[in-house]
Amino acid sequence: MxxxxxxxxxxxxxxxxxxxxxxxxxxxxxxxxxxxxxxxxxxxxxxxxxxxxxxxxxxxxxxxxxxxxxxxxxxxxxxxxxxxxxxxxxxxxxxxxxxxxxxxxxxxxxxxxxxxxxxxxxxxxxxxxxxxxxxxxxxxxxxxxxxxxxxxxxxxxxxxxxxxxxxxxxxxxxxxxxxxxxxxxxxxxxxxxxxxxxxxxxxxxxxxxxxxxxxxxxxxxxxxxxxxxxGDQNAVFSGAGNGGFGIAVLNLGTGAFIMCLQSQRPLHGNLLTTIIKSDDQAAVYALEGTVNGAGSALNWANEKYDLGDLKVQLPGWLASVDHPPVFINSIGGIGSPWWANHITPQFFDDSGNERQHGKAEIAVAVIESIVFLIMDNLSLMQQDNAIKRIQVSGGLSSLDGLCQKLANLSGL
Missing domain, CATH: 3.30.420.40 (ATPase, nucleotide binding domain)
Incomplete structure (x- = not known):
């Protein structure tokens, strides 16, 4: 052996x-x-x-x-x-x-x-x-x-x-x-x-x-x-079996990173061309989108609002909270495809106003913000690649509620 x-x-x-x-x-x-x-x-x-x-x-x-x-x-x-x-x-x-x-x-x-x-x-x-x-x-x-x-x-x-x-x-x-x-x-x-x-x-x-x-x-x-x-995200892609054309590999860790094999240079300049692997003969390239605030956004919210043991609480909160506020997730700066810094993280209700929210609402709003940012990247990737499946890994992938929201929005 x-x-x-x-x-x-x-x-x-x-x-x-x-x-x-x-x-x-x-x-x-x-x-x-x-x-x-x-x-x-x-x-x-x-x-x-x-x-x-x-x-x-x-x-x-x-x-x-x-x-x-x-x-x-x-x-x-x-x-x-x-x-x-x-x-x-x-x-x-x-x-x-x-x-x-x-x-x-x-x-x-x-x-x-x-x-x-x-x-x-x-x-x-x-x-x-x-x-x-x-x-x-x-x-x-x-x-x-x-x-x-x-x-x-x-x-x-x-x-x-x-x-x-x-x-x-x-x-x-x-x-x-x-x-x-x-x-x-x-x-x-x-x-x-x-x-x-x-x-x-x-x-x-x-x-x-x-x-x-x-x-x-x-x-x-x-x-x-x-x-x-x-790089760590490159290893994730290889660890997923390198997928194939039509498969997006998503890793949900401190940040969220989504990749798919690239057959041509991207048509969208706000996404990334990433080298997945190389040897002395050639290199393999992928299209990549990045969300800077995934696990780090949850950590930020927990420190600011004392949300408690999120591993225990989040599954139930994701199942029970139907109308969370909208969270402007600028933790670490907003990554692709927007590339915006110096934006203050904020929560807004349906009328666009800031107000106090409960712990469950805050946590679910952060989760949904991660999903929305992933979808911004996935939507652009879909214009250049016929993505049929998403393979998900990383610590946050254990949250069925998060994965279900992503499946619902993407239709995948």
């Missing part, structure tokens, strides 16, 4: 899962990590805490296994949260906090690039928004200094982790995470001199671009070969 080790570094936790050759889970470990919402547009995490959490879940999982099982692990794959970045030195020491994918501190500066937004999207496949890594990397390059004259590296989170987890001490990034910096040309699959110039990011500080499927090296001192690296 051979085994595969999967490492998933996400916004709220790090996980290690061991699968056998039949795809069954043999062992798993998970550790929560903290997130620091300094203010509305500043979202940071501790780089060392993230790295240590990854090391711990690997150590704890391997310690559960027999010697024979450890020796039978044939490969390792790593996926990470996308668009989060950190500055570090050549030895892998973090020089800054991780600037999270939800961070939009550079939104005002991005207004100066409005005349370049068509060029930026045509090269990167991504619309101009502060959620992607380019403006964050530019900010780090201007704000962070190195110690002892070491060269500062501008590292997407995955590159920082690989620098510390791979024995060869190599500074790499896979194509799917590189694209999410908004600095990579999705046709050449390498850094774009044009985009680097627009965002004023030095290529010498960036990692080398590699395929998703690539021999990255040995994981720490385990001798386990890291054979694939990608």
């Amino acid at each position: 051979s085994y595969t080790l999967a490492i998933d570094q996400g916004t709220q936790s790090s996980r290690a899962v061991l699968f056998d050759s039949e795809g069954e889970i043999v062992a798993r470990q998970q550790q929560a990590i903290s997130i620091n919402r300094i203010k509305k547009d500043h979202v940071e995490q501790d780089a060392e805490e993230i790295l240590n959490s990854v090391k711990k879940v690997i150590d704890y999982l391997l310690s559960e296994l027999s010697s024979a099982q450890r020796k039978s692990i044939s490969a390792c794959g790593i996926c990470t949260q996308r668009s989060s970045v950190v500055a570090c030195d050549r030895q892998g020491q973090a020089l800054s906090p991780v600037i999270g994918w939800q961070d939009t501190r550079e939104s005002e500066w991005l207004h100066s690039l409005r005349n370049d937004q068509e060029t930026i999207q045509s090269i990167s496949g991504l619309p101009l928004t502060p959620h992607y890594g380019a403006s964050k990397l530019r900010w780090l390059n201007g704000q962070v200094t190195t110690r002892n004259d070491n060269q500062m590296l501008l590292a997407p989170l995955v590159s920082y982790l690989l620098l510390n987890l791979i024995n060869e001490n190599s500074f790499f990034i896979d194509h799917s995470n590189a694209q999410r910096t908004q600095l990579m040309d999705i046709q050449t699959l390498d850094w774009s001199a044009t985009l680097l110039g627009i965002f004023n990011v030095p290529q010498s500080s960036l990692p080398k671009c590699k395929p998703v499927v690539f021999s990255y090296g040995d994981l720490l001192d385990t001798g386990i070969k890291v054979q694939a690296v990608c």
Whole structure:
């Protein structure tokens, strides 16, 4: 029996899962990590805490296994949260906090690039928004200094982790995470001199671009070969069996991300072209829509209104509340296809007025806002692709009421 080790570094936790050759889970470990919402547009995490959490879940999982099982692990794959970045030195020491994918501190500066937004999207496949890594990397390059004259590296989170987890001490990034910096040309699959110039990011500080499927090296001192690296949502798509044309893959986590295989460049510039996977021969592309406030919107509402144990309460509330208010879900900024920041989250009744609402009404309104935003993206995808089925995963997918509302609206 051979085994595969999967490492998933996400916004709220790090996980290690061991699968056998039949795809069954043999062992798993998970550790929560903290997130620091300094203010509305500043979202940071501790780089060392993230790295240590990854090391711990690997150590704890391997310690559960027999010697024979450890020796039978044939490969390792790593996926990470996308668009989060950190500055570090050549030895892998973090020089800054991780600037999270939800961070939009550079939104005002991005207004100066409005005349370049068509060029930026045509090269990167991504619309101009502060959620992607380019403006964050530019900010780090201007704000962070190195110690002892070491060269500062501008590292997407995955590159920082690989620098510390791979024995060869190599500074790499896979194509799917590189694209999410908004600095990579999705046709050449390498850094774009044009985009680097627009965002004023030095290529010498960036990692080398590699395929998703690539021999990255040995994981720490385990001798386990890291054979694939990608973004977390890209891994979801692959984990769903890559679907096929006509199937949309939806992951409901901190944010909600919906993808479908792409046969041509999108006709709608407010959706994304995403690299699902690549090897040394070719790349596979998908059309993607993003909703920034899914699980994070529920967390926001719980903190603000003290909603209680949502895991227990939500199923009943979804079944009983028929007329919740409308929630303007701008948690983390409104993503595709609207791409709007600086909008205050608000609840409105049928007459368009703000008023006090009960806890059940608030929670269901947040759920419905997630569904409505997913539908905005799905409706555009439907114009270019005959979508016949939605495959749903992620923590919120356990809510039958949410899935039923989505099925009702989409007719799928």
